[in-house]
Amino acid sequence: MLHNSSVAKFFFIFSFSLLLIFSAGCAEVRLNTIPAPPPTKKLRVFIQPVTGLRDHGRWTVPHEEWAKRQVRAVRVFLRETGIYEMPTEEELDSVTGKRTFSILDWSRKDWSLVRQAGRALHTDYAMIVERGFSKGFHESEMVLINIETGKRFKVLLLTKQDRSTTGKYLARSNRFAYDKIFREAKNDLLATAIRKGRLAAPQFFMGKAPMSTPPSAKPAPAPLPPSSTVAKSPVEEKPSAAQEVSEKLDYDEVLSAEETAKTGTNLAVYDLDTLEPYRVVALILSEALRQELFKLGLFHIVNRENIVKVLEELALQQTGLVDEKEAAKAGKGLAAQQIVLGRYGILGKNSIVQAKRVDVETQGTLGLGTLRCDVGREDELLEHMSELARKIAKKN
Numbered sequence: 001m002l003h004n005s006s007v008a009k010f011f012f013i014f015s016f017s018l019l020l021i022f023s024a025g026c027a028e029v030r031l032n033t034i035p036a037p038p039p040t041k042k043l044r045v046f047i048q049p050v051t052g053l054r055d056h057g058r059w060t061v062p063h064e065e066w067a068k069r070q071v072r073a074v075r076v077f078l079r080e081t082g083i084y085e086m087p088t089e090e091e092l093d094s095v096t097g098k099r100t101f102s103i104l105d106w107s108r109k110d111w112s113l114v115r116q117a118g119r120a121l122h123t124d125y126a127m128i129v130e131r132g133f134s135k136g137f138h139e140s141e142m143v144l145i146n147i148e149t150g151k152r153f154k155v156l157l158l159t160k161q162d163r164s165t166t167g168k169y170l171a172r173s174n175r176f177a178y179d180k181i182f183r184e185a186k187n188d189l190l191a192t193a194i195r196k197g198r199l200a201a202p203q204f205f206m207g208k209a210p211m212s213t214p215p216s217a218k219p220a221p222a223p224l225p226p227s228s229t230v231a232k233s234p235v236e237e238k239p240s241a242a243q244e245v246s247e248k249l250d251y252d253e254v255l256s257a258e259e260t261a262k263t264g265t266n267l268a269v270y271d272l273d274t275l276e277p278y279r280v281v282a283l284i285l286s287e288a289l290r291q292e293l294f295k296l297g298l299f300h301i302v303n304r305e306n307i308v309k310v311l312e313e314l315a316l317q318q319t320g321l322v323d324e325k326e327a328a329k330a331g332k333g334l335a336a337q338q339i340v341l342g343r344y345g346i347l348g349k350n351s352i353v354q355a356k357r358v359d360v361e362t363q364g365t366l367g368l369g370t371l372r373c374d375v376g377r378e379d380e381l382l383e384h385m386s387e388l389a390r391k392i393a394k395k396n
Contacts (some may be wrong), residue, residue: 021169031095033120041197042085042282045125047074049105052132064068070129073170081306082283095120118147124192142177153185186288187379193280201277267299268336273343282344292389302334310334324363331360351378367394
C-alpha cells in the first residue's frame with residue numbers, strides 16, 4: 001500500500017511539473033515599449049538573427065558572434081538602399097530586456113512575438129535571419145514580416161558548406177535573399193511607404209502639389225494599357241496574416257548566375273528624381289526598375305551603393321540629379337556606358353513615372369518611356385514596370 005502511495009505521489013509531482021513547464025512555455029511574453037522615434041517616411045525594420053534549436057553546437061562560430069556579424073551585414077545593405085532605417089541595438093535590448101528568444105519563441109502563434117516586438121519598437125517590418133542544417137545543406141533563411149498585417153515573405157538559401165564565418169558570404173547571401181524578397185514584397189513595401197508619406201504630407205498625395213522638375217527632353221506622358229481587372233488601393237489592402245510567399249534558392253547556382261550576368265552593357269540606373277514626401281516611394285520604384293532592366297539580360301546593372309559612393313566623391317547627390325552632364329560625368333566614374341534618368345510624382349489625379357536611357361559619351365537619348373496610374377493605385381506602376389524597362393531598352 002505504501003508502494004502504491006509513493007508511485008501515485010511521484011506521478012502527481014511529475015505531472016504537476018510538466019504542467020508548470022507547459023504553462024511557462026505558453027505564457028505570453030511581455031516586452032517593454034520604447035518612446036516613439038521622430039516621424040520618418042522611411043520604412044522602419046528591426047533585425048533578429050536566430051540559430052536553429054538543434055544547431056547551436058554544430059557551428060564553428062558561436063551564435064552571439066554570428067548574430068553580431070549578421071546584424072552588421074544586414075544593416076549595411078538595408079541602409080544603402082535608402083529605403084529603411086533600423087532601431088539601435090540599445091533600443092532592441094530595452095524592449096527585450098536583453099533576453100534571448102529561440103526561433104520557436106519568435107514564430108509561435110503566427111510570429112506574434114515578432115509583431116509584438118515590432119510594435120514596441122515602432123517598426124513597420126521585422127527581418128528574421130535563421131541559420132540551420134538540413135539534409136547535408138547549410139541553410140540561411142530570411143523572413144520579412146509586415147508588423148501590421150502579419151504578411152510574410154520568406155527565402156531559403158542552401159549551400160553545401162558553412163560559409164557563415166566570412167563577411168563576403170554574409171554580404172552576398174543576404175543581398176541575394178533580400179533581392180528575391182524585394183521582388184515578392186515590393187507591392188507591400190510600396191503600400192506602406194505611401195501610407196507613411198500620406199500621413200506626413202497628405203497634400204502631396206492628393207494631387208495638390210506639383211511634380212519635381214523633370215529631366216531635359218522628358219518623354220510625354222502616356223496612359224497605361226487598359227486592365228481587365230480593377231486593382232484595389234495598396235493603402236487600403238490588408239493581407240491576411242496567413243499569407244506567405246516562400247522560395248528556396250541554391251547559393252552556388254545563384255552565384256554562378258551572378259557571374260554570368262556581369263556580361264552586357266554597363267548601365268547605371270539613378271534613383272528617380274522626386275519631391276521629398278515621395279522619396280521612399282521613388283526609391284522602391286527605382287529598385288523595381290533596376291530589377292526589370294536586369295531581367296532583360298542586356299545590361300550589367302551597376303550596384304546602387306557604388307553609384308552613391310561615386311556621387312559622394314564627386315560632391316553630387318542622387319536627389320535632384322537631373323543635369324545630364326553631371327549624371328554622365330558620374331557614369332564615367334562608374335565605368336558605365338549608359339545611364340538611366342527619370343522622375344516620379346503626382347500630377348492632378350495621376351501618379352507618373354518617366355525615365356530615359358542616355359549614352360554617357362554622346363549624351364544622346366537611346367530610349368524612353370512613361371507609366372501613369374490613378375492616385376491610390378500605385379501598385380499598377382509596379383505591375384507594368386517590365387513594360388517601362390522594355391521601352392527604355394527598346395526591346396519588344
